[in-house]
Amino acid sequence: xxxxxxxxxxxxxxxxxxxxxxxxxxxxxxxxxxxxxxxxxxxxxxxxxxxxxxxxxxxxxxxxxxxxxxxxxxxxxxxxxxxxxxxxxxxxxxxxxxxxxxxxxxxxxxxxxxxxxxxxxxxxxxxxxxxxxxxxxxxxxxxxxxxxxxxxxxxxxxxxx
Amino acid sequence: xxxxxxxxxxxxxxxxxxxxxxxxxxxxxxxxxxxxxxxxxxxxxxxxxxxxxxxxxxxxxxxxxxxxxxxxxxxxxxxxxxxxxxxxxxxxxxxxxxxxxxxxxxxxxxxxxxxxxxxxxxxxxxxxxxxxxxxxxxxxxxxxxxxxxxxxxxxxxxxxxxxxxxxxxxxxxxxxxxxxxxxxxxxxxxxxxxxxxxxxxxxxxxxxxxxxxxxxxxxxxxxxxxxxxxxxxxxxxxxxxxxxxxxxxxxxxxxxxxxxxxxxxxxxxxxxxxxxxxxxxxxxxxxxxxxxxxxxxxxxxxxxxxxxxxxxxxxxxxxxxxxxxxxxxxxxxxxxxxxxxxxxxxxxxxxxxxxxxxxxxxxxxxxxxxxxxxxxxxxxxxxxxxxxxxxxxxxxxxxxxxxxxxxxxxxxxxxxxxxxxxxxxxxxxxxxxxxxxxxxxxxxxxxxxxxxxxxxxxxxxxxxxxxxxxxxxxxxxxxxxxxxxxxxxxxxxxxxxxxxxxxxxxxxxxxxxxxxxxxxxxxxxxxxxxxxxxxxxxxxxxxxxxxxxxxxxxxxxxxxxxxxxxxxxxxxxxxxxxxxxxxxxxxxxxxxxxxxxxxxxxxxxxxxxxxxxxxxxxxxxxxxxxxxxxxxxxxxxxxxxxxxxxxxxxxxxxxxxxxxxxxxxxxxxxxxxxxxxxxxxxxxxxxxxxxxxxxxxxxxxxxxxxxxxxxxxxxxxxxxxxxxxxxxxxxxxxxxxxxxxxxxxxxxxxxxxxxxxxxxxx
Numbered sequence: 001x002x003x004x005x006x007x008x009x010x011x012x013x014x015x016x017x018x019x020x021x022x023x024x025x026x027x028x029x030x031x032x033x034x035x036x037x038x039x040x041x042x043x044x045x046x047x048x049x050x051x052x053x054x055x056x057x058x059x060x061x062x063x064x065x066x067x068x069x070x071x072x073x074x075x076x077x078x079x080x081x082x083x084x085x086x087x088x089x090x091x092x093x094x095x096x097x098x099x100x101x102x103x104x105x106x107x108x109x110x111x112x113x114x115x116x117x118x119x120x121x122x123x124x125x126x127x128x129x130x131x132x133x134x135x136x137x138x139x140x141x142x143x144x145x146x147x148x149x150x151x152x153x154x155x156x157x158x159x160x161x
Numbered sequence: 162x163x164x165x166x167x168x169x170x171x172x173x174x175x176x177x178x179x180x181x182x183x184x185x186x187x188x189x190x191x192x193x194x195x196x197x198x199x200x201x202x203x204x205x206x207x208x209x210x211x212x213x214x215x216x217x218x219x220x221x222x223x224x225x226x227x228x229x230x231x232x233x234x235x236x237x238x239x240x241x242x243x244x245x246x247x248x249x250x251x252x253x254x255x256x257x258x259x260x261x262x263x264x265x266x267x268x269x270x271x272x273x274x275x276x277x278x279x280x281x282x283x284x285x286x287x288x289x290x291x292x293x294x295x296x297x298x299x300x301x302x303x304x305x306x307x308x309x310x311x312x313x314x315x316x317x318x319x320x321x322x323x324x325x326x327x328x329x330x331x332x333x334x335x336x337x338x339x340x341x342x343x344x345x346x347x348x349x350x351x352x353x354x355x356x357x358x359x360x361x362x363x364x365x366x367x368x369x370x371x372x373x374x375x376x377x378x379x380x381x382x383x384x385x386x387x388x389x390x391x392x393x394x395x396x397x398x399x400x401x402x403x404x405x406x407x408x409x410x411x412x413x414x415x416x417x418x419x420x421x422x423x424x425x426x427x428x429x430x431x432x433x434x435x436x437x438x439x440x441x442x443x444x445x446x447x448x449x450x451x452x453x454x455x456x457x458x459x460x461x462x463x464x465x466x467x468x469x470x471x472x473x474x475x476x477x478x479x480x481x482x483x484x485x486x487x488x489x490x491x492x493x494x495x496x497x498x499x500x501x502x503x504x505x506x507x508x509x510x511x512x513x514x515x516x517x518x519x520x521x522x523x524x525x526x527x528x529x530x531x532x533x534x535x536x537x538x539x540x541x542x543x544x545x546x547x548x549x550x551x552x553x554x555x556x557x558x559x560x561x562x563x564x565x566x567x568x569x570x571x572x573x574x575x576x577x578x579x580x581x582x583x584x585x586x587x588x589x590x591x592x593x594x595x596x597x598x599x600x601x602x603x604x605x606x607x608x609x610x611x612x613x614x615x616x617x618x619x620x621x622x623x624x625x626x627x628x629x630x631x632x633x634x635x636x637x638x639x640x641x642x643x644x645x646x647x648x649x650x651x652x653x654x655x656x657x658x659x660x661x662x663x664x665x666x667x668x669x670x671x672x673x674x675x676x677x678x679x680x681x682x683x684x685x686x687x688x689x690x691x692x693x694x695x696x697x698x699x700x701x702x703x704x705x706x707x708x709x710x711x712x713x714x715x716x717x718x719x720x721x722x723x724x725x726x727x728x729x730x731x732x733x734x735x736x737x738x739x740x741x742x743x744x745x746x747x748x749x750x751x752x753x754x755x756x757x758x759x760x761x762x763x764x765x766x767x768x769x770x771x772x773x774x775x776x777x778x779x780x781x782x783x784x785x786x787x788x789x790x791x792x793x794x795x796x797x798x799x800x801x802x803x804x805x806x807x808x809x810x811x812x813x814x815x816x817x818x819x820x821x822x823x824x825x826x827x828x829x830x831x832x833x834x835x836x837x838x839x840x841x842x843x844x845x846x847x848x849x850x851x852x853x854x855x856x857x858x859x860x861x862x863x864x865x866x867x868x869x870x871x872x873x874x875x876x877x878x879x880x881x882x883x884x885x886x887x888x889x890x891x892x893x894x895x896x897x898x899x900x901x902x903x904x905x906x907x908x909x910x911x912x913x914x915x916x917x918x919x920x921x922x923x
Contacts, residue, residue: 034596039633075632116596123628125664127695 026061027115031071034119039075048074062109065102069095072122095122098129582612586621593625601625609644619644623661630668638665656686664695672702690720698730706735710743717744721752728759738768750776754789761793769793784810788823839874846881879909 035048048071063071066089073079073091082090095101100122110118121129589604602625608618626641642665645658663678679696686692697712713727724744731741738760745756753776761769773790776782787810795803842862862878883905 030596034598038596038598038629116594119596120594120628123631125627125631125668125695127664127691127698 025112027063027110027112028061030112030115031063031068035071062111063115064107064109066092066106068110068115068118069101069106072100072119076122098126100129578611578613582608582615582618585611586618589618589621589625593621598625598629602629616648619648620657627661627665627668638668641665654685656682656689656692659685660689660692660695663699667695667699667702672699675699676703688719690716690723693719694723694727697727701730701734706731706740707743710740714744714746714748717752718747721749724748724752724755725759728756729763732759732763736765738765738771741765741768742772750783750786754786758789758793761797766797785823836874839878842878843874843881846878846885876909879905883909 039048051070069089069091073082073094078091078094081094089106092101092106096103100118585604585608589601589608592598592601592604602622605618605622605625609615609622612618623641623644626636626644627638630636630638630641642662645662645665648654648658649662659678659682663675663682666672666675666678676696676699679692679699682692683689683696693712693716697709697716700706700709700712710731713723713731717724717727728741728744731744735741741760742756745753748756753772757769757772757776760766760772773786773793776786777790787806791803791806791810794806845862883902886902886905
């Protein structure tokens, strides 16, 4: 009885911690939640979040690639690459050059899946983004990538967990 | 301990002949001189490269041997084995859990200390024993415990006085030593692990003091009650230290010089790597800090003088790389001091051999201890019960059960914790993927606490913390670094860990340290383009453009498609063609052409011309090189030069139709004269494959000619295309070809009748 209780207790402890996380419905909501959780009390993050919230009043429920770029470029500290700071698409162009965002899609809405993938990938070290193949994302964040491709950023190296 | 007579005492029969290896072992055991046992164990302790990682496990091992070594004459209560088993098991728990949750690792130790103090650990010596010479052992015991606790608490950095006091207390107390002394030793041997100031000599000295003095005292007491034979025990500390130094000195005299010592430390496994890596930031840790800080200067020196391992003497390298010799010696020692049966010795040998090829993994290091337990279990099942009358030692029945339960429990715990850890990791992955990073971090931390081998969870935790630190400046990248340092402390070093540590160092603005870590990672994984690129960028941060170019060149060699990106990385900071040219020192002809085009594309036209001239200097350069040269010239307003090259190329008799087609297409694009363009277009029509001869292509070719006022030439193009299609017999049979011919005729008819050309949509 005691062992059964122990097992049940273990199960009870583990189950809620391993349960599926709640998913956000729209990309704008996802971005806001991410900003609140990840950026915390950072001043810059709050300002950007306010801009996103402002966008939510005017726009649809989805974030566009242009908005996402305006959020990401200062967060990643890439403003120094903006030669034409006044152009609205400058942040977007930077991320397109880094192959983080697709070309010719500045006004397109971002899906939740794409937003999660882009944010996870964009925050990797820049060196890993330089590789020509698109698999610098660690294996545990790129389930769609084949295992051999993910094995991974260290090509030929088995180790990566 | 006469084992032959013990066999005779069992049943009055001679020992059965044992074939093979076990027989050889028995023969060697019979002829083994007495002193060789000590030599064997000392050699093992000195040689095994990872011995420093396992002082607590060795302590358990030593204490396990105590009753066995003296059991031939002494009756020991079966209950006394329980704390021993506990002692054997708990170091594993401590090692596997440390240092993530060091307090959790400490709890079993404290429990064990309580068991020692309150439990049945008191050997029952013969009743007629006369205890002499133990002058005030309580005083020494109290002093040693106090010193060890002071040392453990970090109030006294140097552990030598405490060890000395404990040794004196141990030796002076004679066979009546109390359990509290075990506590003192436990604290002493644990404190280097906790504080990070590991002194292998000190640890070994303490362990051997415990082992040899205890064995000598018990054995002497058993044979000659009342006599103190503690000479060897008294000299053990000095012997160990001297032996350590002498052995190292013999192996490699340069070990005593500073540089050589640093290099030697680099070769050592496990613990030293933290120190060699110079990771001073660990010094900020509240309880690891003081120890690591004291040796951090060593790490920086080591990092600045990274050298290939071949600088050590071959003997040292051999011994460092072949720790299984140490395990073999352990088996020899066990066989000599522990009169186990054949099956048991086989277990020990197998366990030792099993651990040999995979010394680098902490996983299999448990195997010898598992083998010991199994051996004990098998021994107990064979014999069962310890008896004073039998000269051969027999293990008690309860121990067999305890050993079996211990193994089963250990395996069960490992399985359950591993499963739970995997569940946590999977949950963390899912959360990280959905951008719920705080919860993901929580899961990964849970996984590291649960896992016996937490490298996987630590890598994930570090990766997530690094990404988080990149966007949240107030979070700090140290959170990402600490899991990687922990992986290093566990003795498993891989290129990815070092690369990520280096990236974190770069991120923190410490490129010097990053360069050393990159060098280390490159040694482990020389064919990784990623590490080469990162190292090159780090050299750029250090303004060492030559070294950056060297790294980039290697990366281009590994992955040629990286050339444009790496060229631009160098080009941003330099216009020196000599520096940029280092990228292609070992490159293929195609990469050299790409390099020349990159030069031209980035505004360095003159160096690009020089490069192309070099490539085309030989008597018959490849036509595709000339073609791209001409293309580059034409794109830089040097059309006449381009045309000259193209016309010369078109006259080559050996050129193939495909290349000719390319040439005429280039001519058509760059030729200023309409007539010459018309001629080029006609050539193109002549060379084009049948399947490409359609209305759209013909229109594209002929329209500029029509617009230039040459309708006859345009009409000739269409006629030529029709003629070619009609001439190809196999095409004429097909319906599609007939349709194309009809369309082209219609086009020709329209153009012939004049009027503006109606171009069909392609």
